[in-house]
Amino acid sequence: MRARRHIGVLVRHDLRYALSSPRGLLFLVFFLLVWVWVFAKLGGGFAAKLGTPEAGFIVSYLFDKDIARLLVERPPALAAYLVLATTLTPLFAMLASCDQTATDLGTRRIRFLIPRVGRAEIFFARLIGAAIIIAAAQLLAGIAATIIALVVNGDGDTSTATIIGYGAQMTAFVVLYSMPIVALMSLVSAAMASVGLALLVGVGGYAILALALTWLPFTGTLATVVSFLVPSGLKPYLLRPELGPALAASAATLAYVALYTFLGWQVFRTRDA
């Protein structure tokens, strides 16, 4: 009971000042700029063009056929939002959650907290605070994408209820897909004890892995194993038009959350404060 109250106090305080800090503002401005630009393009006629067979052919050639199918079978504005959101989520989630326990440890602010609350309460409060911020941001982006899909659809053949349903489903996928990254950053921030270093290691590590998957000659089982080291291995399943694989991938994100959170807690628990 007391632990829940402590976590509540810490999270409330975190959220109250999260977006007024320089790091919070950086995330907010970056997130808004990217999505305002994307939505302006989608609303300006680009979404309608994405739904044409010609666009499907090009996307199928450049990316893969599942994404092309998604653009045809779902409202194109929402499909484009899902593809972009899943691509950008690691970066956004890392930006939003790079400072969990990093500043606590780096500035030794934690020394004001430890005589009053348990280490577990500090760790989970920071994790929950970061998860709420990125989830709220992703939710807003998802709502905006749904509104644009409704506007682009106009009097088209997809019903409003269907578009809203797809919008909710895709937003939920993106929010869930963000959570393993937040959990991963709980580990990185506790290990680095510096916001800058945590961001550098998180983004750098992710980029190196992405490059390795693209350029190194991994094939067969090795490629599969390497691709699942980070949750981006789940992305192709989230982008399938069928609900089954997407739901399974969403559930699998929870396994990543559990694993990274456990590792992050082990690092934080045993660190000198």
Place this chain on the structure above:
Amino acid sequence: MAAAPIVKTQGLGRDFAKTRALDSIDLELAAGAPIGLVGPNGAGKTTFFSVLCGFLRPTRGSVEVLGRPPLHRDLHGRVAILPQDAAFARGVPVQSQLAMLAELQGFSAKAAREEAARVLKMVLLADAARKSPEMLSHGMLKRIAIAQTFLGAPELVLLDEPTAGLDPATASEMKNLIRSLDKERTFVISSHNLQDVEELCGSVVILDHGKIVEHRKVSELVARTSVLTFRLEADPPEAIVAKLSAVALVTRVELGRPGERRLAVHFRDEGEGGGNKTQIAVLQALTAAGVGMIEMTRGQSLQDKVIEMTRPST
């Protein structure tokens, strides 16, 4: 029956790689008058505080604070610390930060704001309530860090260098504050300012190279009447030891280290003005030897005693 100690350690040790920061500390501290923790740089004072608060885990031995191991949830809000190098969050008003800490100690949101205002007033910083840390000076931040130790009613308050970085007037205010509260809670004060420790504390623990050199009452450590301490214009000649030792009732003569320009003359105080006669005789001997003197103190300060006890053996 004696009261349970507020701090109890047995064979406590903490290593940093190959450096032994704390070595076999067996210590019991009793509740009551403030306790000083002194020693040269690197003696292990901050490490000792950090272990007591659970910031660092001991490498060896055991430690109990108020009968519980550090980090035990029963200790939350009962132990407060002024850490030496912790920083408040940037961009957040200090009163909000103090209110959050008060809420963590069990205050309601409204009561926490009032409690934060109360402790800010105690450290004379009520005007700074809405300012964020980067708008405040080092001394003001130190006072805010002191203020957070007064939130609620902790039984044990650990203060690491409470007057370092404060101007003399503010340092004096902080000492008065500690004096005014030392009946309600037990302070353990780590400081290099041994005059502060001597003024505030009833007993003192002297640490050196991670070991306890002494743990006694301050009054027992500082000889008040049977020693004369001199600050000299120059280092005294070695020959002065023999000359002063020849003075009646003088029992021991100590020369400071080269450059300290210090001399201590211990004597047997037989009362009824005997001490004054010895004092005059010692002064005459110094004058005769041509030793220039800047200051003479009857008695020995804690500082002199700590320097003496932690002096590296040659």
